[in-house]
Structures are given as structure tokens and as C-alpha cells.
Amino acid sequence: MPNIQTNKLFWASCMALLVTSLSFGIRAGMMGQLANEFQLNATQLGTITATAFWGFPLAIIIGGFIVDAVGMKRLLVAAFVFHLAGIALTIFAQGYWSLFLSTLLIGIANGTVEAACNPLVATLFPENKTTKLNHFHLWFPGGIVIGTLVVTLFVKVGLSWQWQVAAMLLPTLVYGFLFSRLDFPKTERVTSGYSTSDMYRAVLSPLFIFMFICMFGTAITELFTGQWIGLLLKNVTDNALLLLTLTTGIMVIGRAFAEPVVHKLAPQGVLLLSAIFAASGLYMLSTLTGSSIFLAAIVFGIGVCYFWPTMIGFVAENIPGSGALGLNLMGGAGMFAVSIYTVFMGSFYDKLIVKHLPAGADLKVYSKASEGSLLAQDLNEAKNMAGPEILQATLVIPLILVLAFTGLLLYMRSRKIRAAKSLHAI
Template sequence: MQNIQTNKLFWASCLALLVTSLSFGIRAGMMNQLGIDFQLNATQLGSITATAFWGFPLAMVIGGVIVDVIGMKRLLVIAFLFHLAGIALTIFAQGYWTLFFSTLLIGIANGTVEAACNPLVATLYPKDKTTRLNYFHLWFPGGIVIGTLVVTLFVNLHLGWQLQVATMLIPTLIYGFLFSRLDFPPTERVSSGYSSGDMYMAVLSPLFIFMLICMFMTAITELFTGQWIGLLLKNVTNNALLLLTLTTGIMVVGRAFAKPIVKKLAPQGVLLFSAIFAAIGLYMLSTFTGSSVFFAALIFGIGVCYFWPTMIGFVAENIPQSGALGLNLMGGAGMFAVSIYTMFMGGFYDGLIVKHLPAGAHLGTYTAAADGTPEAAALNEAKNLAGPEVLQVTLVLPIILIVAFTGLVVYMRSRKSRQLAAEAI
């Protein structure tokens, strides 16, 4: 009976995460159309995208603090209500500010889902945390794949982005119904007897702070690239959205087969492997052209595949005293970093476009130009040059991570050797 309850809670969690990922996939697919419909430039689109990443860490950090007090079930009720409100406001958006606030609400809902479900999965599977977190998080890229396919289908059927967003209501209503009927266990920290003092000391430890800083870079490498790939790589393919679908499809498959890889390499080894492939893949994406870009997307997808769940799994396994707060600080830090980076890169991208336009050109004039005009052609060429330059700047992050995770592998081997020596005594 307990296994049945555990499995129901796990699958309901996966469905809630599916709604979170659909919001990313659908928004990534409709960014260009939002810019056209509401006459928004890349800076404004970047601000709207970043808003989801603001709400996410806010909800995760607050949720991490209060989840042990109010319980995981109440947090998920809050997520359900915010998802409903954010989706409805997006459907009836009238311009920049309604898109801004609706995206903020969805971001808060998304963060609340992870604030409850990450510690829930760790609690349900205490002996298999990293693997199960990979299984859980495969629904994030899985939802992005579904979302981008929904966008492609609806565009081909000449259906508006409002209907694309409305499809998110279906899984939202289902996960709200499922969670309302299930009983939840206490969090692992509470059941293990770690105090609140232990939790706060753990999140101030050097190892946790190191992982938090690395989370900034792993999250940006994965999520910023995924969200902006359609805007940045128009120069290499007319099917830039398919690149996102391919990348996330690889992530689904990789996370589904995480168990033997995690067992063989350990979480820290998986992270080093991921950083190497992410750096190679991002370099390829920024330099390859034509059909070879799809191979680059394959390599990049392998690279970022294990980043998010394995970062959280490492903390759950090696710093268990940090509890739900530790897991949620990790996720919140990642999303916060992406929000700042996305806002910065929106302006940086606009600046690169202006740099590649004729001297003295004003971006607004070229953005408003009709298709087929010399201004429109010049703008398109400027975007073709600017996009890969943004990716080349981002490439610095996985290169830093290769060094950082090499150090982590060495440290964890040394720590394990010391533990074995102490046990032998």
C-alpha cells in the first residue's frame, strides 16, 4: 500500500513539473510572435522572460523556509492557484505589463512546485535520491518538447498563441485534483531528526556555498540557451525551434537512463562529464552552420542533460542536513542567476544588433520595417551575426565549470578516503 501511495505522489509530482516545463516550452516558441503582436524589442522580451525566473527563486526560497512548517501539500495547493491565475492572465494579455505580471505569477507557481516536489522526491526515495531526481526532472525537458511541438502544430494550423497557452490548463487541473486526494509524509529532514539549527549551519558550509555558485553557471548554461535558442540561431536554420526540441529530447532520454551513469560516475563525476560536453556543444552551436548545427545541439543536450537534477541530488546525498531549504536554495539560486543573465543579455543582444547595423542606425526604425525592405534585410543580417556572439560569451561558464567540477571530483575522492580510513580505525 505504501509503495502505491509513493508512486502516486511521484507521478503527480511529475505532472506538476510538466506544467512548469510547458510554460517554458510554449513561451520559447511564441517569443517572436509576442514581439510582433505587441511591438516588443529584445530587451522587453528579455525582461518578460526574466520575470518567470524572478518568481521562481522567490517562491523556492520562501517555500524552502516554510515547507517544514505548513507541509508540502499546502505548498502545492498554492502552486495550483498561481498556475491558474498566471495562465488566465497570459491568455487575456493586452501588452507588456500584463505579460510581465502573468509571467511572474507562473514563475511563482513553477518555483512553488519545485519547492514542494524536490524534497518530496528525496523523502520518498531516501536511498536513490539522485537517480529519482533525474527521473522526476526528465519531465522538465519532456514538457519543453511537448510545448514546442504544440507551438509548431498550432502555428501550422494558424491558431493563436492564446490557445497554445490554454493547453496548459489541462495538466494543471489534473495535478491539482490528484494532490488534493493524496496524503503527504513529513520532509526527510524532519523525519531524520535534524534540527533547524543543523539546517542553517549546513547551508553555510563551504561545500554548500561552492555548489550554490556552480548552480549559477549550470542553470544559465542550460536554461538561458534553451529559452533563447530560437532568437539566437535564426542564421543557421529556419527550424531553430527544432534545435530546442532535439536538445530537450536528448535530455529526456538521458535522464531516463540516469541510474547506471550515476552509479558508475557518482554525482560529481556526472557533473564533470556534463560540463565538458556542454562546453563543446555550446562552442559548436555558436560556430557551426547548416545541418551540422543539429549535431551540435545533440552534443549540447548530452552536456546539460544531468546538470539540474544532479546538482540537487548531490546536495541531497552529501549535505542532507540542509533539508528542503538546501534543495530549494539551489534551485532558487539557479533561476535567479538566469533571470539576471537574461536581462543583461537582452540588452547586450540589442547592442550587438545595433553594432552590426549601418553607422548611426536606430534599432526601432529597423524593427518597424516591413518585410522585403532594405532595412528588414539589414536587421536580419545583424541578428544573424549577433546571436552566435551571445553564445560565445556564455561559453565561458561551462569552461569555468570544468575546472570547478574537476576540483570537486578530487575533493570527494579525498573525503571518501578519509572516511574509509576513519572507519578502519
Template structure:
């Protein structure tokens, strides 16, 4: 009976995460159309995208502080309400501000889902955390694959972005119903007997702070590139959004087969290899053209595949006293970093576009140009030139991560060796 309950909770969590990822995949596919329909600049689109990343860390950090007090079930009821409200408001959006607030609500819902489900999965599978968190998080790229394929299909059928957004209502209603019928355990920290003082001490430890900072880079490398790939690489393929589908498809497969990889390399080894592949893939995406761009997407997908769940799994396994708060602070750090970076790069993208435009007109003039006119084509050409430059600027981040995770591998090996020596000394004393 316990295993049946565990499996039901796990699969309901996966469905809730599917809604989260659908919001990313569908939004990534409709960003260009939103810009056209509401005459929005890249800076405005960047701000709208960033609101999802603002709401996420706000919800996940607050959730991390209160989940032990109010329970995971209440958090997930709140997530359901925010998801439903955000989806409906998006469908009836009238311009910049309604898109801003609807995306913020969806971001809060997404963060609340992870605030409850990450510690829930760690609690359900205490002896296999990193692997099960990878299995749980495969539904994030899985939902993006489904979302981008739906966008491609609906565009082909002539259905607008409002219908695409409305599709998210179905899984939202299902996960809300499932969670309302299930009983939840207490979090692992509470069941293990760690005190709140232990938890706060753990999240102030040097190892946690190091991983917290590294989470900035892993999240930006994965999520910023994924959200903007359709805009940034329109110069190399007419179906740039399919690059996101391919990348996330690789992530689904990789996370599904995470167990042998994690056991072979250990979490820190997986992170180092991921950073190497991510840097290589990002460089290839920014320089390759033609069909080779799809090979670049595969390499990049392998790189970012294990980042998010393995970062969380590493903290949960190696700093267990940090509990749900530690897990959720990691998620909040990642999303907050992406929100700041997205706004900065949206403005930088506008500046690069202006650099590639003729000097006789403003960006607003070109944005308001009707489709099919010479001015509109000039703007499109400028965007095509600016996109790869954004990726090249972002390449610095995974390069830094390679150095950081190489240091982590060395540190964890030395720590393991020290433990062995300590055990040997105890044996000799006895």
C-alpha cells in the same frame, strides 16, 4: 499500499513539473511572435523572460523556509492557483506589462512546484535520491519537447500563441485535482530528526556554498540557452526552435537512464563530464552551420542533461542536514542567476544588433518596420549575426565549470579516502 501512495505522489509531481516545463517550451517558441505582435525590443523580451526566473527563486526560497512548517500539500495548492492565474492573464495580455505580470505569476507557480516536489521526491526515495530526482526532472525537458512540438504544429495550422498557452490549462487542472486527493509525508529532514540549527549550519558549510555558486553556472548554461535558442540561431535554420526540441529530447532520454550513469561515475563525476560536453556543444552551436548544427544540439543536450537534478541530488546525498531548505536554495540560486543573466544578455544582444545595423537609423525604427520591407530584412540580418556571438560569450561559463567540477571530484575522492582511513583506525583501536 505505501508503494501505491508513493507512486501516485511521484506521478502527480511529474505532471506538475510538466506544466512548469510547458510554460518554458511554449514561451521559447512564441518569443519572436510576441516581439512582432507587441513591437517589443530584445531588452523588453529579455525582461519578460526574466520575470519567470524572478518569480521562481522568490517562490522556491520562501517555500524552502516554510515547507517544513506548512507542509508540501499546501504549497502545491498555491502552485495550482498561481499557474491558473498566470495562464489566463497571458491569454488576455494586451502588451508589455500584462505579459510581465502574467509571466511573473507563472514563475512563482513554477518555483512553488519545485519547492514542494524536490523535497517530496527526496523523501519518497531516501536511498536513491539522485536517480529518482533525474527521473522526476526528465519531465522538465519532456514538457519542453511537447511544448515546442505543439508550437510548431499550431504555427503550421495557423493557430496563434494564445491557443498554445491555453493548452497548459488541461494538465494544470489535472495535477490540482490529484494533489487535492492525496496524503503527504513530512519532509525527510523532519523525519530524520535533524534540527533547524543543523539545517542552517549545513547551508553555511563550505561545500554547500561551493555548490550554490556552481548552480549559477549550470542553470545559465542550460536554461538561458534553451529559452533563447529560437532567437539566437535563426541564421542557421528556419526551424531553430526544433534545435530546442532535439536538445531536450536528448535530456529526456539521458535522465531516464540516469541510474547506471550515476552509479558508475558518482554525482560529482557526472557533473564534470556534463560540463565538458556542455562547453563542447555550446562552442559547436555558435560556430557550426547547415545540418551539422543538429549534431551540435545533440552534444549540448548530453552536456546539460544531468546538470539540474544531479546538483540537487549531490546536495541531498552529501549534505542531508540541509533538508528541503538546501534543495530549494539550490534551485533558487539557479533561477536567480538565469534571471540576471537574461536581462544582461538581452541588453547585450540589442547592442550587438545595433553594431550590425547601418548607422543611419535607430533600433526602434527598425523594430517598427513592417514585415517584408528592406528595413525589416536588415534587422533580421543583424539579429542573425548577433545570435552566435551571444552563445560564444556564454561559453565561458561551462569552461569555468570544468575546472570547478574537476576540483570537486578530487575533493570527494580525498574525503572518501579520509573516511576509509578513519574507519581503519577505529578498527585497529577496537
């Protein structure tokens, strides 16, 4: 039974992850505002968005290597400082480069939070890792829901995007205060007696490398689509931002009730069903229009709901010797893949828009056209066609994951049978 100290550490971790997710939700909601105020094209927006994903893997991988030595508490103090600096610089941003740097700082803060909190949760709940990691990670989509609603509310009442960013200050100060007053345990790898050489052998095992590669696909499917859904579908529906809110709302509910699902299907079964639903939802998002697109968002939300925490939980349960480094390499792999993919698809999106404009069109000229003009109408029509094409290109990724996780399910089943036979022989 968890004690009071364990529960306090868990809820403080959830508050830190809430700040991480607010940074995603609020930034996703104000992408259009930033584009208009600073005259940014899709490539520049893609680069700024990707910067958060660059800082994240940088911090989480470095954190994975040093967390056993410096302790989880010191990492979270560093995360608090980076969050404050990134938020302040965003509020006072003057253009592309200040947005770039502020997003990088917030990305580093976000990665540092996960570098400390993923192993912390696994250490606090050694008998129920995957379920508690799902409960912890429900605050990521939860924060995105809150963030998008904050953006919607602030826009309606006429408050600027600077006020939207400032909304992150309160939970940041709260988690900084909570962690400063709590004592932290040593990581599970250290207390379980796994040596550093055991850890490195574990992260070089074929099973870990397979999961590491699969993390590329699960992260891109979830996070790229979530960050860009408002931009890609804003001309397909008048409520594109609400699609993100609906999808992440489904993720909150799913992760909150993860325990019976994980216990019934095992992590590998959950991952296979997730890939099937994610592929179906992404296809529906790229083809449906009108009110039916909200059904697509629900299916997609069910699909990506368990990806991130269950990938990390699978490693924690089945490759325990990898320790904090293994968990953090998984998170770093996911965010790094999203950063590369986001930059590539931002440029690809611009090219698709140009393809759907009249021959010889200059995208910069069309982007500066006044609203309601013929040029603006042509641009909207081009975006209307280009957005779903981006989603269709991304659909290949969850389809590959369906095959990969089918193989994983069969492998884990055969391993369980072999283990049972060995035990019976003894």
C-alpha cells in the same frame, strides 16, 4: 520497494513539473509572435522572460523556509492557484505589463512546485535520491519538447498564441485534482531528526556554498540557452525551434536512463562530464551552420542533461542536514542567476545588433521595417551575426564549471579515502 501511495505522489509531482516545463517550452516557442503582436524589442522580451525566473527563486526560497512548517500539500495547492491565474492572465494579455505580471505569476507557481516536489521526491526515495530526482526532472525537458511541438502544430494549423497557452490548462487541472486526494509525508529532514540549527549549519558549510555558486553557472548554461536558442539562431537555421526540441529530447532520454550513469560515475563525475559536453556543444552551436548544427544541439543536450537534478541530488546525498531548505536554495540560486543573466544579455543582444547595422542606425526603425525591405534584410544580417556572439560569450561559464567540477571530483575522492582510512583505523 515503493508503495502505491509513494508512486501516486511521484507521478502527481511529475505532472506538476510538466506544467512548469510547458510554460517554458510554449513561451520559448511564441516569443516571436509576442514580439510581433505587441511590438516588443529584445530588451523587453528579455525582461518578460526573466520575470519567470524572478518569480521562481522568490517562491522556491520562501517555500524552502516554510515547507517543514506548512507542509508540502499546502504549497502545491498554492502552486495550482498561481498557475491558473498566470495562464488566464496570459491568455487575455493586452501588452507588455500584462505579459510581465502573468509571467511573474507563472514563475511563482513554478517555483512553488519545485519548493514542494524536490524535497517530496527526496523523502519518498531516501536510498536513491539522485536517480529519482533525475527521473522526476526528465519531465522538465519533456514538457519543453511537448510545448515546442504544440507551438509548431498550432502555428501550422493557424491557431493563435492564446490557444497555445490554453493548452497548459488541462495538465494543471489534473495535478491539482491528484494532489487534493493524496496524503503527504513529513519532509526527510524532520523524520531523520536533523534540527533547525543543524539545517542552518549545513547551508553555511563550505561545500554547500561551493555548490550554491556552481548552480549559477549550470542553470545559466542550460536554461538561458534553451529559452533563447530559437531567437538567437533563427537566422542561422530555418529550424531553430527544432534545435530546442532536439536538445530537450536528448535530456529526456538521458535523465530516463540516469541510474547506471549516476551509479557508475557518482554525482560529481557526472557533473564534470556534463560541463565538458556543455562547453563543447555551446562552442559548436556558436560556430557551425547548416545541418551540422543539429549535431551541436545533440552534444549540448548531453552536456546539460544531468546538470539541474544532479546538482540537487548531490546536495541531498552529501549534505542531508540542509533538508528542504538546501534543495530549494539551490533551485532558487539557479533561477535567480538566469533572471539576471537574461536581462543583461537581452540588452547586450540589442547592442550587438546595432553594432552590425550601418553607423547611426536606429534599432526601432529597423524593427518596424516591412518584411523583404532593405532595412529588414540588414536587420536579419545583423541578428545573424549577433546571435552566435551571445552564445560565444556564454561559453565562458561552462569552461569555468569544468575547472570547478574537476576540483569537486578530487575533493570528494580525497574525502572518501580519508573516511576509509578512519574506518580502517577503528
